[in-house]
Amino acid sequence: MPAPPPEDVKYVGISRAFDERCSKHPVERRPSIRRLNLPPLVFQEARSVEEALIAHFGTTGELPNNRFGSRGQLDNIVHSIDPDRPSYCVRLVLGQMMLLENGYGSYAAAHYTRSKVCAGVGGPR
Known part of the structure; x- marks a missing residue:
């Protein structure tokens, strides 16, 4: 499954029960919810991918590192x-590597880490 267009990404999260989790979101958001095509992940891996995506897109109002x-x-x-x-940098890099290895490299660069400097996480690739 291809990555959704960047401008369409408004929320990222993890769940073992995708359909049930989607039902908890506001009705207007449900049609746009997409699942990334990743291999089965243990909780810590899923959390690392989630953070890599948050570090890429940033929370509402958050300033980019630069x-x-x-x-x-x-x-x-x-x-x-x-x-x-x-452990932030190690976990972030793990999430970025999982995105890169599974075809989501365009979402791997970290721009919003509250100015935390981590080797190898950089900006646009």
Whole structure:
């Protein structure tokens, strides 16, 4: 399944029960919910991918790391993994690698990490 157009991405999340989780979202959002074509993931892997996507798109109003450009666009309220956690960079890179390896490389660059600097996560590729 191809990645949805970037401008259409408004929320990212994880779930083992996709249909049930979708039913919890507002009715107007349900038709646009898409599942990425990823292999089965354990919880920590899923959380890392979720954070990689949040770091790519940013939460609503969040400034990008370079402080220029567009503010974040996601309805997510917080990051999946706190950028202040010691393990943040390792977990972020794991999520980025999973996106890259599964055809979602265009969503792997991290622009919104609350200015946390992690080796290899960079901007546009």
